[in-house]
Amino acid sequence: MSLVTGPVDARRTNTLIEARDVEYNFGATPALRGANVSIRAGEILAVMGPSGSGKSTLLHCLAGILVPQHGEILLSGQRIDTYPENKRSELRRNAFGFVFQFGQLVPELTAEENVALPLLLDGLRRNEALGRAREWFQRLGIDGLEGRRSGELSGGQAQRVALARGLVAHPKVLFADEPTGSLDTLTGELVMELLVTAAREDGTTVVLVTHEPRVAAYADREVVVRDGHVSSLTDDPPDP
Amino acid sequence: MSVPLTLLGLLEREPSHGYDLKRDYDTFFGRSKPLPFGQVYATLARLSRDGKVLPGDTEPGDGPDRKRYSITPNGKQEFEAWLGEPIEPEPHLQTVLFAKVVLALMLGRSAQKYLDVQRAAHLQRMRQLTEKKRNDNLIDVLLADHGLFHLEADLRWIDMTAARLPLLAEVVAS
Numbered sequence: 001m002s003l004v005t006g007p008v009d010a011r012r013t014n015t016l017i018e019a020r021d022v023e024y025n026f027g028a029t030p031a032l033r034g035a036n037v038s039i040r041a042g043e044i045l046a047v048m049g050p051s052g053s054g055k056s057t058l059l060h061c062l063a064g065i066l067v068p069q070h071g072e073i074l075l076s077g078q079r080i081d082t083y084p085e086n087k088r089s090e091l092r093r094n095a096f097g098f099v100f101q102f103g104q105l106v107p108e109l110t111a112e113e114n115v116a117l118p119l120l121l122d123g124l125r126r127n128e129a130l131g132r133a134r135e136w137f138q139r140l141g142i143d144g145l146e147g148r149r150s151g152e153l154s155g156g157q158a159q160r161v162a163l164a165r166g167l168v169a170h171p172k173v174l175f176a177d178e179p180t181g182s183l184d185t186l187t188g189e190l191v192m193e194l195l196v197t198a199a200r201e202d203g204t205t206v207v208l209v210t211h212e213p214r215v216a217a218y219a220d221r222e223v224v225v226r227d228g229h230v231s232s233l234t235d236d237p238p239d240p
Numbered sequence: 241m242s243v244p245l246t247l248l249g250l251l252e253r254e255p256s257h258g259y260d261l262k263r264d265y266d267t268f269f270g271r272s273k274p275l276p277f278g279q280v281y282a283t284l285a286r287l288s289r290d291g292k293v294l295p296g297d298t299e300p301g302d303g304p305d306r307k308r309y310s311i312t313p314n315g316k317q318e319f320e321a322w323l324g325e326p327i328e329p330e331p332h333l334q335t336v337l338f339a340k341v342v343l344a345l346m347l348g349r350s351a352q353k354y355l356d357v358q359r360a361a362h363l364q365r366m367r368q369l370t371e372k373k374r375n376d377n378l379i380d381v382l383l384a385d386h387g388l389f390h391l392e393a394d395l396r397w398i399d400m401t402a403a404r405l406p407l408l409a410e411v412v413a414s
Contacts, residue, residue: 050403193374213395214388217366224356231356 015077016041016205017062017173019230022071024057031057032068033228041172044199044206046219047230055209055225056177062207063096063175064088075172093121097166097174097204099195101181104162105150111161112137112146118169136164140194156187160194167198174199177209185214192218242336243275244283244292248311248319249343251293255310258284268342268412269335284309292318323354326361329391341401345412355402359395366391 015038024032031054039045049055060066061073064080067088073081080091092098097118105114112133119129137143140160150158159179166174179195180188196218199206208219216222223232243265250256250264258280266274287293292315296308311319323343327336337358344351369384369391376384401408 050399213363213366213392214370216363217370217388219367222360222363224359 014041015039016043016075017207018072018074019058019062019068020072020074022058022061022068022073023228024054024061024066024068026057030228032061034071035061035225035228035230037062037223037230037232039173039205039207041205042203043221044196044208044219046216046222047207047209047225048211048213048216048222049225051211053225054228058225058230059175059177059207059209063098063173064091093118094169095172097169097171099159099162099166099174099176099179101178105153105158105165107150110147110149111142111153114150114161115164115168117165122169133164133168136168139198140164155183156191159183159187159191163191163195163198167202167204170202171204173205173207175207175209178211179208180210180212180215188212188215242322243279244287245319245322246339246343247280247283248287248292248315249323249339249347251309251311252316252319253346255296255308257306257308261309269339287315291315323349324357326358329358329362329365329394337398338401341405341408342412345405345409351405351409352402355398355405359398362391362395362398 018038019035022032022035023030035054035058037045037047037058047055047058057066061068061081064073064083067081071081072079075091075095080088083091105111106117109117112130115133115136116124116126116129119132120126124132134146137146140163142157142160142164145153145157145161150161153161159182163179166176174195176195180191183191192215195206198204206219208215210216221232223230246265246269247261250261256264258277261284262275262277262280265280284293284295288295288309292312293309294312296310299306299308323340337354340354341351343349344354366388369388373381373384
């Protein structure tokens with residue numbers, strides 16, 4: 001059965017990031033047992049599955065945070081799992097953005113400094129980095145909060161700051177792990193709406209880990225991780 | 241809930257008398273509403289007329305239930321098509337989906353596959369409603385929300401049932 005629902009543009013572009021036969025074990029406990037997934041450029045993919053199924057581990061492997069013990073991770077056709085840590089770290093800064101369940105903002109920094117962080121780490125001058133960060137406050141409807149620290153933000157505001165930080169460097173891929181998990185329904189919906197709108201406008205590929213069907217419904221398609229394997233009923237058609 | 245299709249599924253397992261069909265139907269699918277004998281025989285007569293089941297010869301003995309019915313290739317085809325298709329995603333579909341899961345387990349098919357197909361159909365409908373919310377006015381947004389929350393409840397049932405398949409298979413086998 002094929003239930004293809006993604007935008008035509010996303011389906012017709014090439015694979016951007018891919019896991020091939022990936023295995024990952026935490027000690028003696030297997031988390032991924034030959035996981036395969038292929039994500040097109042510009043696509044928003046929801047990764048679903050029960051707790052402990054391996055969905056976050058899959059995200060961490062795709063993002064170069066974890067190195068699989070077997071299998072390959074490819075970005076634009078190039079293996080990245082064989083990169084040394086410093087090169088993977090550089091890749092995470094330059095090509096990837098991240099949003100986690102709890103914003104994980106740096107409490108000592110202001111909201112705008114948090115958003116500017118990826119640009120500062122990439123060597124951009126402070127004024128320019130802060131200027132680019134401020135543009136996102138308007139875009140995500142949080143202007144006026146630039147000078148606040150994380151303790152002075154509501155959960156929804158903090159998550160929008162985290163989203164701005166994830167997108168400020170225009171990553172190729174945004175990895176979002178339960179980005180609405182700590183928010184109430186309405187605030188979570190607002191964050192998802194902003195995430196999807198920004199990703200579509202910038203052509204950012206999104207890997208969205210969630211156990212919530214209403215969050216997954218924002219994606220173009222979903223895969224389910226079950227016992228360390230990835231299953232999909234929404235396979236893309238072959239390239240024209 | 242389709243009585244004719246469920247009876248076809250029970251007959252695919254093995255040729256049966258009307259009494260056996262009623263007993264198994266009531267055990268698994270008619271717990272709150274047992275199937276009257278009259279409906280069993282009327283349904284079998286219609287299925288026989290339509291070439292989906294075949295009544296055997298009348299067996300010697302007392303009582304009316306002296307024919308053993310078997311499923312025909314036509315009947316099998318209709319049952320297979322029904323079993324593999326997702327149900328229209330709308331609230332309160334659990335009874336039909338439950339019947340499909342139990343019949344799949346009874347017949348040694350992949351119940352997980354049917355649950356996955358239904359899951360995908362549900363999520364596709366949820367994507368449509370989510371997209372609709374992005375463009376509609378507040379009234380339509382609220383209506384879409386109502387649909388989304390009900391579909392989500394169905395999905396939770398689907399996930400829970402998937403997690404309980406091994407236990408359910410034991411119950412069905414016994």
